[in-house]
Amino acid sequence: AVVSTQSTGDCEVSGLAMSRHLPGLLLTCSADKSVKAWSLTESSASCVTAREFADSVSLHTISLCPDYPSMLAIGGLQCGLQLWDLATNREFREAFNIPAQGS
Secondary structure, three states, X not given: OOOXXXXXXXXXXXXXXXXXXXXXXXXXXXXXXXXXXXXXXXXOEEEEEEEEOOOOOEEEEEEEXXXXXXXXXXXXXOOXXXXXXXXXXXXXXXXXXXXXXOO
């Protein structure tokens, strides 16, 4: 049974990643150059933050670092490997109860 259907943008989702360390964290990347972090519950999904990677023609793959749970590796056409530490984003930290660095 479908629990929730969300619009992810104008283009298809080309990559998905689920966090083993942060329950409810789903990451998507798409051909529209965007990466989105979603908070999932049993009955809903909401986008907590998004970022466009303008250097890319399109994004194809996304993965979380197993040793640093908020670090993403994103790959796409003509952008090589890009890294994004989600912990630098206030909305992400608030959604997943992560203290700010230096706190």
